[in-house]
Amino acid sequence: MLGIAALLYAWGMGHAAIHPYYSAAIRSMATSWRAFFFGGLDTSGSITLDKVPGAFWPDAVSVWTFGPHTWAAALPHGCCTGSYGPGPGRSPH
Numbered sequence: 001m002l003g004i005a006a007l008l009y010a011w012g013m014g015h016a017a018i019h020p021y022y023s024a025a026i027r028s029m030a031t032s033w034r035a036f037f038f039g040g041l042d043t044s045g046s047i048t049l050d051k052v053p054g055a056f057w058p059d060a061v062s063v064w065t066f067g068p069h070t071w072a073a074a075l076p077h078g079c080c081t082g083s084y085g086p087g088p089g090r091s092p093h
């Protein structure tokens with residue numbers, strides 16, 4: 001069931017609707033260590049995100065690894081969907 005959920009999530013990953021503000025920050029974080037650490041919207045890190053930078057680190061690493069594609073920014077979310085497991089409070093038996 002989890003594999004099916006991950007497959008369905010990844011099916012349209014290239015057409016994911018990522019907010020332009022956050023996608024620009026992810027691209028910036030993928031090009032500059034300073035922007036990566038502080039969650040900078042620009043490469044110098046002077047304009048920062050309104051969220052915790054660590055929430056965007058997996059996305060930035062994926063964009064740094066695979067290039068500035070929409071699917072690359074959405075890839076960590078698909079991996080988290082597929083690795084969720086049986087769920088909290090549920091026994092695997």
